Amino acid sequence: MYQFVIYTLYITIIGLFAVCVFTLTKWGGMVHTYLFFYCVSNLVYNIGYINLLHTKDLTTYVNALKLGYFGRLWVGLSMALFIAELCGKAYPAIIKAAVGIFNMIVYFFILNLESTRLYYKTMEFKMVGDFPTLPHSGGPIYYVYTSLNLIYAILCIVLIVQAYFREKNATAKKRDLMLLLSIIALVSTYVIYFFKLLEIARIFDIMIVGYAVCTAFMLIAIVRYKMLDTTTAAKNYVVDELSEGIIVVDNEEKVRYYNKPAQKLFPQLYENEKSEEAIQKLLNDFNSSIASGEPVRMSGRIYTPRANPLTDEDMRIGTLYSLSDDTEHYRYMDELREQKQIADSANEAKSQFLANMSHEIRTPINAVLGFNEMISRECEKVKDEKIEKSPTVSESLENISTFSANIEGAGNNLLSIINDILDLSKIEAGKMELVEGEYSLASLLRDVNGMITFRASEKELEFITDVDDTLPDKLYGDMVRVRQVITNILTNAVKYTDSGNVKLIVRAEKDSDIKAGNILNLTVTVTDTGIGIRPEDMKKLFGSFERLELKRNSTIEGTGLGLSISHQLVSMMGGNITVNSEYGSGSTFVITIPQKISSAEPVGNFNINTGNTDNQKKPYRVSFSATDAVILVVDDSIVNLRVAKALLRDTGLIIDTADSGNKALELTLKKKYDLILMDQRMPNMDGTEAMNSIRSQQDGLNIDTPVICMTADAIIGSKEKYINSGFDDYLSKPVKSAELEQTLIKYLPDEKIEKS
Ligand code: ADP
Secondary structure, eight states, X not given: OHHHHHHHHHHHHHHHHHHHHHHHHXXXXXXXXXXXXXXXXXXXXXXXXXXXXXXXXXXXXXXXXXXXXXXXXXXXXXXXXXXXXXXXXXXXXXXXXXXXXXXXXHHHHHHTHXXXXXXEXXXXXXXXXXXXXXXXXXXXHHHHHHHHHHHHHHHHHHHHHHHHHHOOOHHHHHHHHHHHXXXXXXXXXXXXXXXXXXXXXXXXXXXXXXXXXXXXXXXXXXXXXXXXXHHHHHHHHHHHHSSSEEEEEETTOOEEEEOHHHHHHOTHHHXXXXXXXXXXXXXXXXXXHHHHTOOEEETTEEEEEEEXXXXXXXXXXXXXXXXEEOHHHXXXXXXXXXXXXXXXXXXXXXXXXXXXXXXXXXXXXXXXXXXXXXXXXXXXXXXXXXXXXXXXXXXXXXXXHHHHHHHHHHHHHHHHXXXXXXXXXXXXXXXXXXXXXXXXXXXXXXXXXXXXXXXXHHTTOEEEEEEOTTSEEEEEEOHHXXXXXXXXXXXXXXXXXXXXXXXXXXXXXXXXXXXXXXXXXXXXXXXXXXXXXXXXXXXXTTSTTOOSXXXXXXXXXXXXXXXXXXXXXXXXXXXXXXXXXXXXXXXXXXXXXXXXXXXXXXXXXXXXXXXXXXXXXXXXXXXXXXXXXXXXXXXXXXXXXXXXXXXXXXXXOEEEEEXXXXXXXXXHHHOOOSEEEEOSOOSSSOHHHHHHHHHTOTTOSOTXXXXXXXXXXXXXXXXXXXXXXXXXXEEESSOOXXXXXXXXXXXXXXGGOEEO
16 A cells, blocks of 8 residues: 555656646646646645655654645645646736745744744644554644635636636537546545545645646646647637737627736626626727727727627627727827827918908008009199299109109008918918819910010020910919919019020920810920029929028019919929029029810911010000099098098099998998998998898999909908909009009999090
8 A cells, every 4th residue: 555655646646747748748828837836736735746656754754744845835826826727717917926935834833833933733643554644633724725725726616617618619518528627536536535534634735636637637627628729728828918908708608718908998797797788898899999999098008999890600609899009099199199289280370370361451552552653643644734844843844753663563562472372381381272264275375475575684684485386375263373373483583594595485285185174284495595593402492481592693573482482383283394594604494384275276377575574664545534423432441541532533423431341331221332442451340231231222323333342451362252253353462553443433324434
């Protein structure tokens, strides 16, 4: 018997050693770690026990017992941890730590077995046959420790039974059964050991047999049912190490699996294992978050849930929910959104400021140019008077004419700067839109020609034009913008050339098929013999507010916006601008703009230089008189009202004025007007509101009176905006007297007009 026990112990030790090596070679996660821990402690326990069986007195027995306990103390705990891990559960770290500390305390009492008497209250050494024994009565620590081991075993049984019922896979079920058997064997031995139910339990520590049987069953589970299949273990390990939380539910929405991150995120998964309500709520939250696209926010973090169907041979067996922690991503997006909002509102503020500034500057310029026009008219009137004038008076009159022309030039220059700034801000805000329509290339080139011939002649430059006469005349595109770009490049050529010539060549790109509906790549080449551009300045050329060689060009007016705007406009139209320049000799700008051909009819023998190049200001002549017609001018600025009255003085019109929308409403109730000129931006009631109110006045006398919007809101597109909102026509401030008179002729009753 004695020998049999010794041999059995040796076999157990070899078996445990084999499992230790096995787990070490196939290590794949916590489950292997706990199994290794279990086998090592069991190994130490067995070695200690063999040692003990060779003792012959109390002292050597107790020493061997101390060695054995060094392993035995940890066997129950490591087994409990191993089984829990295997069943996909984990004990809270604090409990693990508490039990570990308790074990160490127990070991302290075992080391002082003889002096403290708290583990064994009494003990005596006795030989029963060949077996050395130590009959004892347990102390309090002994009972706590033994009960704890029993609790471990019961917990293991509960976990295995749960796993068995949860598991669907048949092999896994068998594995669980085998594990259950191993633990039941252990518990039975415990009971026998504790209550000394068998005689042998009095002479022999049968716990060692219990653990040996338990280990044997575990080995069967490991080998036969691939309990520690490395792939599965590795998969489990990988799934647990994922940053994503994973929860698997079956078709009845019962949770079948969750990985560690999911367990951390949702304690309700294991705390409320039985509370289907809590789990159902969780799944509902996931589903509604997936449906709405809104992430789940929990404990300061943001998760994106996804649901993937799980199928087995085309049969739906459940759903896999995965939750990725996208907090950083969302934070980054929030930050970006915030930054964008700040940038947008700054941009919005800038655009608003520019629009206001443009409006506010246009209003005084309206007065400056309007009264300047009056000065010029008065001057011309006196010049025309057939009376004798002294040389000083004649000279003064000439000077006044020149000064007035200068004021007009400077005023118009200021306007074009404001227009450039507005254009740039619109482009930057992405609000620039092309207004496309059919236009005549010939008339566009004639306009440009008129302007540039005049400027070139002022600087005594030759302006040469060469337009391919086979080019189609009717094109479809944004005429205003095409003209703006060509004018800008030509104006620069004249500005930056002191002598020689400026040449404009207009062609279609080679091999163009000129047919209605086709796209024509219009190529406009502008060559000058000017100052040229340094190679190192080339890349700065199209930047906003970039002016090159400031010292050299300090006397030349400019903002550095023209090329930037032109470049961006051409890009918007799908074309490009290229530059070739030799510093000191001149530059060549080539603009290519794709435009749709509306009709293939050619511009013909189009000699651009025969166009109207007479840009000299003609003396003012009133274009009509209408002494019977009555008009109302509405503007909150008294100066603007005066300007309008002054500009129309020579027409003989009867002009009433109103400085607010309300005043206008009062007047329109009392008097029938032939026409109303309405400012848009006024306090309290703006022009559009006033117009609408006049048109809906009960018993109103002016329901059908034409209302013309006269505003400093002069951005491109404004005309369409105001006409669409109900005005009959639109005039931009500063208003030009010729344009104003033409509009009045169009809308005043014919019988009241006498054209001159
Ligand atoms: P600006 O209002 O200053 O003319 P632009 O944007 O039109 O602004 O031009 C930017 C700069 O490019 C000018 O200041 C000038 O230095 C240079 N530039 C433009 N066109 C020419 C040219 N034809 N010859 C020489 N330099 C030019």
